[in-house]
Amino acid sequence: MKVAKKITTVRKAVDSAKRRGQRVGFVPTMGYLHEGHLSLIRQARKYNDFVVVSIFVNPIQFGPREDYRRYPRDLRRDLKLCKEAGVDLVFAPSVEEMYPQPFLTYVEVKELDKHLCGASRPGHFRGVCTVVAKLFNIVMPDVAYFGQKDVQQARIIEQMVADLNFPIRIRIMPIVREPDGLAMSSRNVYLSEEERRKAPIIYQSLLKGKRELLAGRQVGRVLKELARDVEMAGGKVDYVELVRWEDMAPVRKLAPGERYVLAMAVWFGRARLIDNVVFRAGERG
Amino acid sequence: MKVAKKITTVRKAVDSAKRRGQRVGFVPTMGYLHEGHLSLIRQARKYNDFVVVSIFVNPIQFGPREDYRRYPRDLRRDLKLCKEAGVDLVFAPSVEEMYPQPFLTYVEVKELDKHLCGASRPGHFRGVCTVVAKLFNIVMPDVAYFGQKDVQQARIIEQMVADLNFPIRIRIMPIVREPDGLAMSSRNVYLSEEERRKAPIIYQSLLKGKRELLAGRQVGRVLKELARDVEMAGGKVDYVELVRWEDMAPVRKLAPGERYVLAMAVWFGRARLIDNVVFRAGERG
Numbered sequence: 001m002k003v004a005k006k007i008t009t010v011r012k013a014v015d016s017a018k019r020r021g022q023r024v025g026f027v028p029t030m031g032y033l034h035e036g037h038l039s040l041i042r043q044a045r046k047y048n049d050f051v052v053v054s055i056f057v058n059p060i061q062f063g064p065r066e067d068y069r070r071y072p073r074d075l076r077r078d079l080k081l082c083k084e085a086g087v088d089l090v091f092a093p094s095v096e097e098m099y100p101q102p103f104l105t106y107v108e109v110k111e112l113d114k115h116l117c118g119a120s121r122p123g124h125f126r127g128v129c130t131v132v133a134k135l136f137n138i139v140m141p142d143v144a145y146f147g148q149k150d151v152q153q154a155r156i157i158e159q160m161v162a163d164l165n166f167p168i169r170i171r172i173m174p175i176v177r178e179p180d181g182l183a184m185s186s187r188n189v190y191l192s193e194e195e196r197r198k199a200p201i202i203y204q205s206l207l208k209g210k211r212e213l214l215a216g217r218q219v220g221r222v223l224k225e226l227a228r229d230v231e232m233a234g235g236k237v238d239y240v241e242l243v244r245w246e247d248m249a250p251v252r253k254l255a256p257g258e259r260y261v262l263a264m265a266v267w268f269g270r271a272r273l274i275d276n277v278v279f280r281a282g283e284r285g
Numbered sequence: 286m287k288v289a290k291k292i293t294t295v296r297k298a299v300d301s302a303k304r305r306g307q308r309v310g311f312v313p314t315m316g317y318l319h320e321g322h323l324s325l326i327r328q329a330r331k332y333n334d335f336v337v338v339s340i341f342v343n344p345i346q347f348g349p350r351e352d353y354r355r356y357p358r359d360l361r362r363d364l365k366l367c368k369e370a371g372v373d374l375v376f377a378p379s380v381e382e383m384y385p386q387p388f389l390t391y392v393e394v395k396e397l398d399k400h401l402c403g404a405s406r407p408g409h410f411r412g413v414c415t416v417v418a419k420l421f422n423i424v425m426p427d428v429a430y431f432g433q434k435d436v437q438q439a440r441i442i443e444q445m446v447a448d449l450n451f452p453i454r455i456r457i458m459p460i461v462r463e464p465d466g467l468a469m470s471s472r473n474v475y476l477s478e479e480e481r482r483k484a485p486i487i488y489q490s491l492l493k494g495k496r497e498l499l500a501g502r503q504v505g506r507v508l509k510e511l512a513r514d515v516e517m518a519g520g521k522v523d524y525v526e527l528v529r530w531e532d533m534a535p536v537r538k539l540a541p542g543e544r545y546v547l548a549m550a551v552w553f554g555r556a557r558l559i560d561n562v563v564f565r566a567g568e569r570g
Contacts, residue, residue, distance in 0.1 A: 007450060102532070104395045105414075105448035111389050129390075130449075137450040163390035164415075165292060165422040247387070 001083045003090045022049035026141030031055040032072040036176040036184035040145040041085045054091040061127030107133045109156045112248045116152045143169045151276045183275045190271035201233040206277045219252050238265035254281035286368045288375045307334035311426030316340040317357040321461040321469035325430040326370045339376040346412030392418045394441045397533045401437045428454045436561045468560045475556035486518040491562045523550035539566035
């Protein structure tokens with residue numbers, strides 16, 4: 001496994017893989033890898049000849065009061081996991097390599113960032129799109145893998161790729177969970193023992209919400225109930241929303257056949273956790 | 286020469302050129318080709334194996350009161366000129382092919398769009414960057430050619446390519462002029478006979494301005510004088526500015542060795558014409 005700090009090293013390695021006729025799969029990450037990332041890497045390994053993983057905590061997607069500085073990092077462990085998973089190339093650039101000054105260009109997807117995390121993290125998705133566009137241009141993969149846990153991010157990237165004609169296929173893979181249902185996240189490390197014990201309420205309430213929505217209960221009431229359940233368990237709800245997959249806009253009523261996301265962001269202590277379930281109306285109703 | 290209306294056709298043609306080991310040169314245009322465009326195409330022809338020209342009047346770079354609808358178009362003539370110039374592939378898509386709905390993604394270069402045309406055409410460079418990013422992802426050229434007449438556009442594209450790591454080299458080629466000095470422009474066709482006779486004052490005054498700036502005359506005074514000269518000839522000055530090449534920001538004083546752009550936008554009748562001269566301070570002073 002090769003580890004590249006420089007953009008030119010990545011370009012050379014990928015170029016020569018492509019010249020050998022190899023198909024390139026790419027998993028962009030912020031490191032501190034967990035089973036969620038590894039499921040993406042395994043998927044990339046399975047369907048591609050040359051697998052690239054990037055590890056870069058992207059400063060421009062964090063707000064001024066967010067956790068950029070304390071975001072967990074452990075490159076040595078990440079490299080070990082990548083190697084074990086059969087990754088061919090890890091790209092782990094410095095901030096200076098990615099953002100030489102002056103840096104002035106931003107990619108933005110309108111509308112889709114209005115709700116969910118976009119509402120509480122202004123500028124976040126602009127930072128995500130910009131770094132992903134850069135990484136796509138650096139790695140030039142055939143396929144890129146994203147996790148459904150960051151569902152709004154995945155939807156936005158999908159739109160960006162379509163709108164800007166990136167010659168890349170986007171694969172969105174299912175959320176990987178702990179045995180008790182908590183979605184895997186690098187930020188779970190922020191949880192105290194007690195918070196960790198209580199955090200699975202997020203997924204439990206999402207499942208309950210989905211059931212009740214499909215049973216025809218009123219959207220507003222279901223959302224309020226979910227928020228109450230989570231707050232009772234000690235979480236502080238940032239948002240709980242039902243949005244259409246297509247435009248990530250909140251809805252008050254299900255339309256048959258339409259695809260929805262029931263999503264939540266909850267603070268447990270200093271950890272802001274997100275999770276979601278995706279379903280189609282009329283799926284079981 | 287192949288003419289493609291569809292993105293997939295372009296991808297296939299360029300892919301197979303690349304597989305033959307050919308180097309791809311690209312000239313993006315809005316059509317109604319003149320000697321300026323042709324000089325770019327000839328340069329592309331000289332240094333590349335496979336030359337792609339795009340012809341697309343990009344709606345999203347025009348303001349609501351601008352000349353999108355009446356912008357001159359003559360595809361048949363353009364194709365003839367491309368063929369004569371040895372172009373391999375012309376990409377002439379429809380608006381629907383380039384902007385299927387919903388279209389939500391925009392690329393923006395901050396700061397560099399604050400002055401010159403950016404100040405009088407809000408959203409213009411966002412539209413330019415977005416379409417150029419799309420075209421780059423569709424054509425995937427090794428080199429792309431831009432004219433110095435649209436100097437702010439060229440500088441902004443250069444920055445976008447650096448910031449987003451497009452694996453493309455940008456070449457900025459000199460302005461091509463009519464025998465009397467008027468910069469070639471598709472919009473010259475809007476000029477009445479009398480306006481056409483007077484329009485060369487733009488370049489004459491830019492040359493005079495450059496001389497006087499290099500001779501050490503005060504920037505503010507020189508700019509005022511140029512504006513007066515042009516207005517005397519019947520032009521209506523939109524802006525006349527001296528900016529640094531690097532950050533496209535106005536300066537009031539030259540610093541030795543620094544690169545500058547003296548630029549002007551002038552209305553003659555219903556034609557908004559732009560022109561500029563680029564020079565280095567201390568070049569002759």
